[in-house]
Amino acid sequence: MIALVGCVAPVMAPAPAAVRVPTSFASAAAVSRSADSASSGEVAWRTLFDDAILVALIDTAFHNNPELLATLQEVEMARYEVQSVRGRLAPQVSIAAGLGVDKSARYTSEGAGNASTDITDGRKVPEPLTDISVGFVAAWEADVRGKIRSQKGAALSRYLATVEGSRYVMTGLVAEVTNSYYELLALDAKLAIVRETIALQQKSLALVRAQREAAAANELAVQQFYALLLNAQGLEFELLQQITEAENRLNLLLGRYPQAVARGAALPSAAPRALAAGLPSQLLQNRPDIRAAEWAVKAAHFDVKAARSEFFPEINLTAGLGLRAFKPSLLFTLPESMAYSLVGDAMAPLFNRTAIKAEYGRANAAQLQALINYRRTIVSGVTEVSTLMSAIDNLERVTMFKTQQAEALDRSVGISGDLFAAARANYLEVLTAQREALNVKLELVETRLRQRVAVTNLYRALGGGWR
DSSP, X not given: OOOOOOOOOOOOOOOOOOOOOOSSOSOGGGHHHHTSSOOGGGSOHHHHOOOHHHHHHHHHHHHXXXXXXXXXXHHHHHHHHXXXXXXXXXXXXXXXXXXXXXXXXXXXXXXXXXXXOEEETTEEOOSSEEXXXXXXXXXXXXXXXXXXXXXXXXXXXXXXXXXXXXXXXXXXXXXXXXXXXXXXXXXXHHHHHHHHHHHHHHHHHHHHHHHHHTTSSOHHXXXXXXXXXXXXXXXXXXXXXXXXXXXXXXXXXXXXXXXXOOOOXXXXXXXXXXXXXXXXXXXXXXXXXXXXXXXXXHHHHHHHHHHHHTTSOEEEEEEEEEEEESSGGGTTOTTTTEEEEEEEEEEOOOSXXXXXXXXXXXXXXXXXXXXXXXXXXXXXXXXXXXXXXXXXXXXXXXXXXXXXXXXXXXXHHHHHHHHHHTTSSOHHHHHHHHHHHHHHHHHHHHHHHHHHHHHXXXXXXXXXXXX
């Protein structure tokens, strides 16, 4: 049996055009770096980081981080979806067996016919009639309209998008673990500075108390020095709490319970390793989020093709081959017990195609949305790299000036202390020098941390971290 009804399909929308990117990054400070076609985003993270402890922490995160593990399962789900759609291209063959009993009413055409018919020589059709069958059944949708192939293309594109999505999670994880590790080193450095300051202020307090006993200083000076010491001692415990919180955040990234985190001795004072930004066009290949958005555009285009195919006829073939009899002893009597069937049908919508048109329109809108998201991801990536390159250049200058300022204030603390001991400077000058020196040293550590965070984030923005 074959039934065919024709219809007219809408014109296929064109595939999305390629997105153009600038030839260089906009940051003026980054022009010299952008001229080189090399990109640090292509460097493996094990090569980029030379701290063995940090490398071990990232390894642990890759094995235990819950978000990454869940993302990898999404990749597996998408892979099985591709296999599922691919399997629909081949005929579905099943083995079937059946057992039934049928009693037809005598005063019907079927019952009257059975009563007057010999099922074998000299034997009427038994009543009730048993029906025993065993055989194979095959069903196949002939994909002449390309719907299943389009669905396969969409599923494969989404699978590749999830692969890129898992890589994007990896890049973020490398950056988060690295930045948390550097945050811990910075907090350790701040704690060391505060403790050195506490020791210095304890000596200053002892000195001013001795001067008060000698009538060379008053109680106001003693209380001012004491208040400054208490402030530093309170800051010490604030830093200890911040260290605990930072360790717990890092342990959460590593997928483990709170515990002490091994780390280096101190935050390196040297400038972090310089990175090469390369060309903006390289982001299209290196950044997993951009590649995932690109695959999403391709998947949406396949969805449009699948929706359009609904306007064309659907052809299905069904076949069966097996043995059938009313009792087991006759089931294998050939060729009398052999049964087979072959049915083909083709159907296409004619009237009331509103739902199909609506789905086609939705698929087109989804394709446009995917393209907009793809362009937005590219613009965001280029902007992020330009901003971070500018930040690295400016933070390098800030660090240089902060270092010189800290050295100058260190000298002023020593000079003011000597002058105060010799009664040639008042206690306010000593207090001011110590307070400013502490603040600037802490700011210097914070600036060095921002430097390293900016470099790590630039590495992630360039697409590094998943190789």
